[in-house]
Amino acid sequence: MGVTVGTLDLDAYVGAADAAIRAASSTDALDAVAAEYLGKKSQLALVQRTFGSLSDEEKRTAGAALQQVRSTLDGAISGRREALAAAERLEQLEADRLDLTEVVPAQVRRPLRRGHQHLISQTQAELEDVFVGMGFTVADGPEVETDWYNFEALNIPPAHPARGMWDTFYLELGDPETVVLRTHTSPVQVHLMEEAVANNTLPIHAVMPGRCFRRDTPDARHLHTFHQIEGLVIDEGITFTDLAGVIQTFTTAYFGPAMSSRLRPAFFPFTEPSAEFEITCAICQGAGCRTCSQTGWIELGGCGMVDPAVLDAVGIDATRYSGFAFGFGIDRCAQMRYQIADMRALVENDLRFVEQF
């Protein structure tokens, strides 16, 4: 039983439109069908314009009926459009098909241009090379860690105020605030020590470069994602003066023979005694300038003798072995060497920046 509005039999109208929609064989054809049955010049639109002569009640009934037709047809058209678009995409992809085994490499264009390694990976490689030359192996570690590796085994128990030294990103895994993005490369120390104890392979002489994360709003000087390199020596007879010597050797090897280092008392939960290490200010060569607050020294990183509590946590006999650890920013080395004003350039990957290195 057909509903009629004005001169229009709605069922017949929908039937005809449906057939046309199904018959449309391309998205272009479908656009034409849509215009014919739903557009400004469609019969539907024409009928709507005759509503002026109807009573309010009639207007409401007729309007609802037309709205019903519109939404039915809209649904049919969009369904058809999806199917057609998918078919058209398939057709295009098929026309585009390439047998990759028929590629003749000799015929591929080869630009006469070398690429550029990222400044940070270059810097990391240079640092690694210096330490390899000093007898260190290079170790990697994961970027996601548990509370144990990032904090507790490093003598930073849960809720310890020292945790405030690191703004931490937590992951939605396990119990709240138990899985973290590592805030430093120090967890790799714990892994190395645990493995060395388990496999009976002490001593350890290793550096550990890697990506770290801290929940600091990025600005020109800091990014929340950054790179550190950390060193660990665990052996018999290792002393604090050995640490001072290794820092000095590294400083001249990496920064140049005119550069010196000095240690200053500091606090880190995982080392005792602890120190900040500073190197000669490269800008004023130690004479004192604004950058170094007139001191002639620039802070580079932290270091110290591995805390006996850390050795205890990983099961190393602290009466036989002693050791030191040190760490500093790879990004910071690059920043210092190239006077990078805004560190965000490192992740923007703008060709004009990338090509400088």
Next chain:
Amino acid sequence: MLVPLSWMLSFAPLPTDVDLLRATFDDLGLVVESVEHIGEGLDQIVCAKVTDISAIDGADKVRKITVDAGGAPLTIVCGAWNFVVGDVVPLAPVGAVLPGDFVIAKRKMRGVESNGMLCSARELGLGGDHAGLMLLTTVEGATPGAAIADVLGITPDVIFELSAEGNRPDAWSILGVVRDLAARLGVPVTVPALTDASIATAAATSPAAASIAAPAFCQRLTVTAATGIVVTDSPRFIVDRLEACGMRAINNVVDASNYVMLELGQPTHAYDAHRLSGGTLGVRLAAPQETITTLDEVARVLGVPGRGLGDSGEDVVIVDGDDVVIGIAGVMGGAATEIHDGTTALVLEAASFSPMAIARTSKKLGLRSEASSRFERGVDPNLAGAATERFFQVLRLTCPLLAVGWPSAVAEGDVAPVTVITAPVGEFTRLLGLSLDAATVERLLAPLGFAVAGDAILSITVPSNRPDIRTMPFGVADVAEEIVRTYGYTKLERTFPSWSTPGSLSAAQRRRRNLRSVLCGLGLDEVWTPTLVDPAVAARGLGDEAVVRLTNPLSAEEGALRTSLLPQMLAAIAYNADRRQLETGFFELGTVFEHPAVAATPRTTKAGGGGGAVASLPMERTHLLATLGRHGDDAATAVAMFAELHPTLGLGPYRLVQPAPLTDLGPLGLGLHPTRSAAVVCVATGITYGVVGEVDPTVVALAGVHDGRRIGLLGLDVDALATGELARAVGEAIPVSKFPSSEIDLAFVLADATPADALRAALVAAAGEHLSSCVLFDVYRGTGVADGSRSLAFRLQFGALDRTLTDGDVGAWRTSCIDAAASLGAVLR
């Protein structure tokens, strides 16, 4: 922490050479963040009374001012307008040096001689007002010629901004800093009394009472009652010292408490005695959900566990005689018992709380105070008595009728025993590398309050102001630090350890370096794209359950760990395209993450309190991805690039499998072009370890690259390259024949549906053992070749080590090749 030199000098006859003090602080581990000179350059500035103001012909910005500065009238040209005849202003006479080494000279401006400069407050380093001259008209004693420093009561001083490390609770006070300095510089320390009248003789009031119901959280609670309080302003020198240290003066009671905290390091809290029940204070744990409104008028809910490990909701509180909570211990007092203008009697709390408990509560409530920062580090449990006495000494300056209820009531909790470190002197040498004997250790430690006894075996008694020094055995390291710190880090010798094992990179690290250098050699630029990405982007193609989310991201767009390098690398291409930089061929070597719930082999590792639990962590894989977006780049570029790269990987032969089996590829297969991509498969093992081809055009558009270019793609699972099965045994060198080789070219027409590789494989199989290479060198479609087919031209090279091949040999192999091709439907052209 701001430390005025003048305050330090009241304790010890320290040298006043600022550079020496600064260097000494630095070497003691008290980092000098800044040094501010107060009243510097004021000695020549005098008060001047304006006696005449007249215009200068032709000048509308400056006027001629005549002043009386105690001598003959002086004329000065001045550009300020905020004063009238009769005002008193500061004058920098000719020859004066203003802050910033600005020397005042006699000048002539617009024909008028100017004999000095009238100054603004900022020019004198006395504040930020630069709108006009500093007006002294209403200041008492500002007579012409008077020195401005005297008139304003400014004593030149030096303020050091120090940051004391977390393990130096003793150093977070003026006295603590002085003690450290004096020990190094060898000068005595004395604490001066503030009043002549001893508090001990003040009229007594009824004593207070103290109790501790949470002995593990409070070592000692000292409570003292006092009457005769008049709440008023503090004396000028107290206000000056508080302000020099960056604190605001409130009233004499609060100021006395702050003064003592700054000077000695002991936080105290004064309660209005009439707003408490009884003169009794107690310490207990908060009941669950117990509330208090703190001084800052915020209602705080206590006794609720916090997030994360180690906070089970143990909040320490102070209660009155009715067990009503009147303060959050060590953090902040309550509003209801606050000292107010009408306070006439008070009860003073001075205590020593557990650092961990105060830290937990302060962190959970997001409420840090001067007191909580000190308690977090640890406060000397024996300091409360001295601090209480000092508090009343200060208060007595403004309250002559003060009556204190001596003795203070003292309750004890679990008082830590005195720490004694026992170790052979050689143990310190073993750790430090310094040659030490008992006498040297004593000389270094005694000035800090450590008692050193013994000879070969040392017995070192730790002073109570060093709660950071642990007990045996770990305390040995803490004492070692004190030894080397007082010895002087700057004097430390440098020794160079050596060991017999060589330094080296691991195989995986060498492989990554190789990938970088080869790809750079092939013209690609290395990029660093973000690890933290939009969760919707991370879920693309994998589903929400594959995404590792952050609990506390800085922004929603950085709320998940990346699952693939592709979206951000395409974003880097789009970023450059927006800047009209179109020659972008990028690669990245980076970590991608897979949720442990969907990872085939989740990583399990030690977790939880004490490392006793096991946690499932995301699988981390190192991917290499290259996105080739340069002019003319496409899938063929990627194939050719991999052909160059492959020989440097140390792997056996590979084949390209098309279409790429997405199930074998995991996240590496995301965004692949369905008809222009292939998987890289190891022939010998069948292991899939990479992809080559193009990025799906829909994905390219989604990333914001809309210029219609094709983007070639090369991806490797770098961790898979390291698996033993894939790594090729060291190959033997293939000898080169000394006899001429023979070449034949064969071109076949083959249906598009059959891969060129299939034909090549058939040719290689048919050509036999003397084939040394078979290379596709030309592909042709068009005139002469049927639609749906192409012509493939191969060059086959034959050779033998022991002879020259004959035409007959080659002819026979040629025939077998043609037959083999025919079986695939390939027709010789």
